[in-house]
Each structure stands twice: as C-alpha cells, then as structure tokens.
Amino acid sequence: MSETFQPVVLEMSAASIGALRDTSHVVVADVNWSVAAGEFWVVAGQQQSGKSDLLMHAAGLMTPLQGSCRVFGCETRDFGEAQIAERLRVGFVFAGGKLFNQLTVAENISLPLRYQSHHNLPEISSRTVALLEWLELTPFADSTPASLAANWRQRVALARALALQPELLLLDQPLGGLGTRHRQWLLQFLDQLWRGHELSGGRPMTIVATTDDLRAWPHPQRKFAVLDRKTFSVLGAWDDVKSAPHHAVKELLAEPVETTI
Amino acid sequence: MRGNLAKAFQLANTQVFRHATAPKSLTDQLGRKLFLAILTVQGLGAFALITLGVILKKSGGAPGVIRPRVRQEISRAGVALLPMFLFAALALGFLVVGQTVSALAKVGATNYLGSTMVIVIVREIGPLLTAMLVLARVGTANVIELGTARALGEVEALEALGIDPVHYLIVPRVVGMAAGIFALTIYLILGALGSGYLFAFLQDVPLTPGDYFKQITEALNWLDFALLALKTLAFGFFIAIVTCYHGLAQPLRLEDVSRVAVRAVTQGVIVCVFVDTVFIVLYLLT
Incomplete structure (x- = not known):
C-alpha cells in the first residue's frame, strides 16, 4: 500500500x-x-x-x-x-463463526442485507449470490451451518461480515x-x-x-x-x-x- | 441496540447475590430473597418498557425479516397448538361445564347457568388455562432457545450486524404469543362450552341448546369481550417478557439454561396470577 x-x-x-x-x-x-x-x-x-x-x-x-x-x-x-x-x-468475523443455526447458509449471509431495509430484493439476491460464488459456498447455500465442517463455517461467517461492504x-x-x-x-x-x-x-x-x-x-x-x-x-x-x-x-x-x- | 439489553440487565444484576455465600440467619435469608425479588421485578419492568418502546418505535421496520418471524411465532404459539387445545376444550367441557350444568339442573338452578358459565369459563378458566398451557409449551422453549443463543454468542453476532436483538428476537415472540393466547382462548371457550353442553345432553339434562346458549349470551356484556381481549393480550405479553428476559438476561453458560428455564416458568405462573388478580379487581370495580 x-x-x-x-x-x-x-x-x-x-x-x-x-x-x-x-x-x-x-x-x-x-x-x-x-x-x-x-x-x-x-x-x-x-x-x-x-x-x-x-x-x-x-x-x-x-x-x-x-x-x-x-x-x-x-x-x-x-x-x-x-x-x-x-x-x-465495521465487519466482524467471530471465532467459530457464531452463525445462526436455524437459518440456511444463504439466509445467514443475506440476513444483514434483509434487515437493513434500504436494500431491495433483487439487490439482496444478487449480492448474496456473488458472496456465495466468491467464497465457493454455492453448493452449501441451502444447508444449515450445523451440517458444515468448521472450514466452511468460517467462510460463511466471512461472507456474512462482507455482506454490507x-x-x-x-x-x-x-x-x-x-x-x-x-x-x-x-x-x-x-x-x-x-x-x-x-x-x-x-x-x-x-x-x-x-x-x-x-x-x-x-x-x-x-x-x-x-x-x-x-x-x-x-x-x-x-x-x-x-x-x-x-x-x-x-x-x-x-x-x-x-x-x- | 446494545444499550437496550444492557440497560435492563444491569438494573437487575442478581448474579452477585445468587453466587454469594448463603446467609446464616433466617432474617438475612428472607432479606436476600426479598432483595432478589425486587431486583427481578425492576429488571422485568425495565425489559417490558424497552420492548414496548422497540415495538412502537420500530413497527414496520425491517419488514423482510421481522414479518416472517412474526408469522412463524404466531404459528408456533397459536396454530401449532390447536390440536392440544381441542383436547383441552373437550376435557374442560366434560370435566367442568358438563358437571356444572348437570348439578345446576338437579337443584333446579338452571337460571344461573349463563352467569356461572361466563364467570367460570369466559372470565377465569379459559384465559388462565390457555396462558398456562402456552407458557408450558412455548414459554419454556423460548427460554431454552434464547438461553442457548445467548450462551453461543448469537446476540453479539446480531449486534455486530447492526441488528437490534430486541427487535429481532423479542418483538416477534411477544406479538406471536399475545396473538396466539388471544386466539386460543376464544377457541378453548367455544370448544368447552360446546362440549360441555354435549356432556350435559348425554346425561339427559332437560335443557335445549337454544336455552343453553341464550342464557350464556344474555349473561355476556360488551365489557366481557373487551376485558377478555385485554386480559389474553396481557397474558401473552407478560409470559413472553418473563421467558425472553430470563433467556437473554444472565446465562452465558449452557449448563445454566435448564435452571433458568425452571425459574422463568415459575415466575411466568406468578405473573399470570398477578395479571388475573388485576382483572378480577377491574371486573369488581365495573
């Protein structure tokens, strides 16, 4: 830099x-x-x-x-x-992820976008898809975090923290x-x-x-x-x-x- | 956001007393119990006011997240409990209403049937039994879910994402439970009165369905409907507040969750009886 x-x-x-x-x-x-x-x-x-x-x-x-x-x-x-x-x-990635186990991977990632109501649905959807693709999580989009290995849970946590740029x-x-x-x-x-x-x-x-x-x-x-x-x-x-x-x-x-x- | 939860829980930091050495004299023990009770009431009051504030301030906020959660909670505290309440209504009808109708008929006091049914079923047993059953089925689950979420750090995760934990975790449960108890009470009352007449009919009580329901409707007035609605909404609100408060307030360790669930249910029963007493006074005053 x-x-x-x-x-x-x-x-x-x-x-x-x-x-x-x-x-x-x-x-x-x-x-x-x-x-x-x-x-x-x-x-x-x-x-x-x-x-x-x-x-x-x-x-x-x-x-x-x-x-x-x-x-x-x-x-x-x-x-x-x-x-x-x-x-x-500020984005925060917790040790171990601290993901919401009742939500799927895609729902975990899109949660902050959906909560901040100034984002519309197409925006949320395209942002979530982009995050899933960049972090190689697309195959796990509909899985729950509890069913993933720690390696992938960490990536989901990172994707969730990056959702709001x-x-x-x-x-x-x-x-x-x-x-x-x-x-x-x-x-x-x-x-x-x-x-x-x-x-x-x-x-x-x-x-x-x-x-x-x-x-x-x-x-x-x-x-x-x-x-x-x-x-x-x-x-x-x-x-x-x-x-x-x-x-x-x-x-x-x-x-x-x-x-x- | 962070302040919302912290404010209520700092007000009622009872952990210091709970973890301290037990006092030796009886008066000291009573004093500690009293002090703990005051702190808990203070914390519950603050939590209730904060939740009301969030409901009013953020109504309609984040609809994409909150509305599905409210629907989910209404389903959990209402629709999903309908089979259990059908059973409870039949049981209440056979055990209480049918026997009362039968007993009144035997002594020729069927004129008092309407007012007896309204006082016993509509004003008291219907709402209170509904509140107890929902407390047992959904309130306990609330404490365990929120206690586990707290212990696993999900509350901090929500705050880190700019999501108000009271708005996301508490408001849907409060709305769902209030709506659920209101609707289930209506079904329970209708089911109990219907099945009660059926039981009396099977015992050859000389009372036509027309007379039976006419007496009940004549004994009801607009105040009964208004207070029934207020009472059931109050039950739902306070049960949700007590169970959510205990779920989120203190436990940061998983092993604390079961102990706190028992405490929350006990306090839930006490709060329901207290609310019921307030409404009895209101009935008596009007």
Whole structure:
C-alpha cells in the first residue's frame, strides 16, 4: 500500500479492556493503538490474553472501562441507533463463526442485507449470490451451518461480515481450526480484500486479525502487535517481529524458549 | 441496540447475590430473597418498557425479516397448538361445564347457568388455562432457545450486524404469543362450552341448546369481550417478557439454561396470577 497519509479508522487511547464474561475484570490495560485506513494488522496473543475482548471493543460491541475507543471518529461509548451507519462500516468475523443455526447458509449471509431495509430484493439476491460464488459456498447455500465442517463455517461467517461492504474488517482467530488448504485460501482472500476486491467495489479494506500463531502471517506490509500479561504492545513490521525481545512473541513464533512449569 | 439489553440487565444484576455465600440467619435469608425479588421485578419492568418502546418505535421496520418471524411465532404459539387445545376444550367441557350444568339442573338452578358459565369459563378458566398451557409449551422453549443463543454468542453476532436483538428476537415472540393466547382462548371457550353442553345432553339434562346458549349470551356484556381481549393480550405479553428476559438476561453458560428455564416458568405462573388478580379487581370495580 502507498505511504501517503490515510485517515485513522480505529483509535484507542488509554483504553482498559474488560472481559465479555465479566465486564468489570480488566484483561488488557492502557491500550494506545491507532489503525489507519488501508492497514492490515495482526494482533497476536496466547489463549485468554484478551484478543477477542480487544476486537469486541474495536467493533463497538463493548465499551472500555477507562479511556476511549473511537471508530471512524465516533466514540463507541455513544454508539446507538443514530450511529448505525458508523457501526455498519465495521465487519466482524467471530471465532467459530457464531452463525445462526436455524437459518440456511444463504439466509445467514443475506440476513444483514434483509434487515437493513434500504436494500431491495433483487439487490439482496444478487449480492448474496456473488458472496456465495466468491467464497465457493454455492453448493452449501441451502444447508444449515450445523451440517458444515468448521472450514466452511468460517467462510460463511466471512461472507456474512462482507455482506454490507464494510470498510474495516475485524477477524477473531480466522485461521483457528482450519485445514491447510483453507488456511492458504483464506490468507490469499484476505490479501485480495486488503488490496481491493470486487466484493468491496475495488476499494482497499482495512483489516485487523487476531492469532495465536504468528508463523502463518509473515508479510512485509502488515503491522503486528502482541498481547501479553495484560499489555498491548505494537511490534511494527514483520522484521521487527522476528527481532522482538518479547518472550511471548517467541512462543507465538513457536521458537524454542525456556519454560518454567 | 446494545444499550437496550444492557440497560435492563444491569438494573437487575442478581448474579452477585445468587453466587454469594448463603446467609446464616433466617432474617438475612428472607432479606436476600426479598432483595432478589425486587431486583427481578425492576429488571422485568425495565425489559417490558424497552420492548414496548422497540415495538412502537420500530413497527414496520425491517419488514423482510421481522414479518416472517412474526408469522412463524404466531404459528408456533397459536396454530401449532390447536390440536392440544381441542383436547383441552373437550376435557374442560366434560370435566367442568358438563358437571356444572348437570348439578345446576338437579337443584333446579338452571337460571344461573349463563352467569356461572361466563364467570367460570369466559372470565377465569379459559384465559388462565390457555396462558398456562402456552407458557408450558412455548414459554419454556423460548427460554431454552434464547438461553442457548445467548450462551453461543448469537446476540453479539446480531449486534455486530447492526441488528437490534430486541427487535429481532423479542418483538416477534411477544406479538406471536399475545396473538396466539388471544386466539386460543376464544377457541378453548367455544370448544368447552360446546362440549360441555354435549356432556350435559348425554346425561339427559332437560335443557335445549337454544336455552343453553341464550342464557350464556344474555349473561355476556360488551365489557366481557373487551376485558377478555385485554386480559389474553396481557397474558401473552407478560409470559413472553418473563421467558425472553430470563433467556437473554444472565446465562452465558449452557449448563445454566435448564435452571433458568425452571425459574422463568415459575415466575411466568406468578405473573399470570398477578395479571388475573388485576382483572378480577377491574371486573369488581365495573
């Protein structure tokens, strides 16, 4: 991507991140983070390090216990009906998909389009068909998510998040539980989205993904951060990751480290 | 959206008390129970008002999604229960109406038949029995479905898609249950009165169908129709509110769902009896 100035789409200042299950419990403290339009961030951390909670805050689904979180310039604490347009500029892919099992794959994907009533039926239909085709889900259109393997459920979740053409895409552990072929496919697809895909009208997408295995994500133009011991640290580019002194980073790169059990 | 649910549930965060060590003295235990009851009533009240607000504010919103869901809920809380209610109407007719008609005929008090039937069947047993049966069949399912959806994170998924969970999950259930209980009560009353006469007829009670139904219609007035409609709609609204509230409010773990379902049904029965009492007072005042 070019190095020209890009507007900030996500900004956290001294934000204390609470846990979803117990909102009074701080899982990450004092987060200072700024994501500019067109960036691709990978946030790494071990299990229970607060990756999902951080993304929930970034999407405006939770509000920080302290500090501020702004999405497209709008404070997430103020998110309500009036800010729905800002909310819809963010797409969220949950770990495991969190699909609606009573709906078919096609219904899951079209649900946000059908709910936002400014879309008419032909538009909804053509958008759903396009998403099914691009994500190779057409054979499963009438299946329910429960009957699909985890690999395909992850794609359905991605298709659902892309339905409203978000500008910022947040993915929680998108590679978790995927087979090798599906991992490769997803990484390539995310790269296409980041550069500008037909599904997003050719517009480059800002992407933030979390992971517990950094080895799958090397790329010179991606930015990296790590969550460790309730602290959020920006690492920089891939070269900085490899030379980072953090013990946690070496673990996330699966390098041999001294462990004490 | 997120605020809608959070507001009601923050008001009634009873988990702190439920997970705390049990108090030793009896008065402390009673105090805790009372405090929990007040918090629950507060939470239910807030949830009911929020749901009413969403119904009024978003009526006609997202018709492509909400209307099919409302139809589905009406079918589930109404049409699908018709066979069970046919059975209940026959049972009620044979067990209560038929015996009452027969007993009144034996003591020569058939003049009181109309008013007795209206008070017993139209005002009380019909609506209350319908509410209890729908609570058992559909209310329980509501708690389990919503509790599971909550535990699996579907509520957060809806919010992430810009969909108001109250609008998508609660409003169709409230409308469906209110419409279902209203319609099923009418069928139950008609079925019970019809089968009751059949039972009395088989016992050779000297009463013609014309006299029987004439007495009932004469005992009915416009207020009975109005209050019956209001009462059944109130039953449906409050049963849906109680069961949806407990389904969505606290449980974030699957193992909590069954325990919460039992609590919701118990509270549903209490709420129905309370609503019924309010209507009895209204009948007495008018």
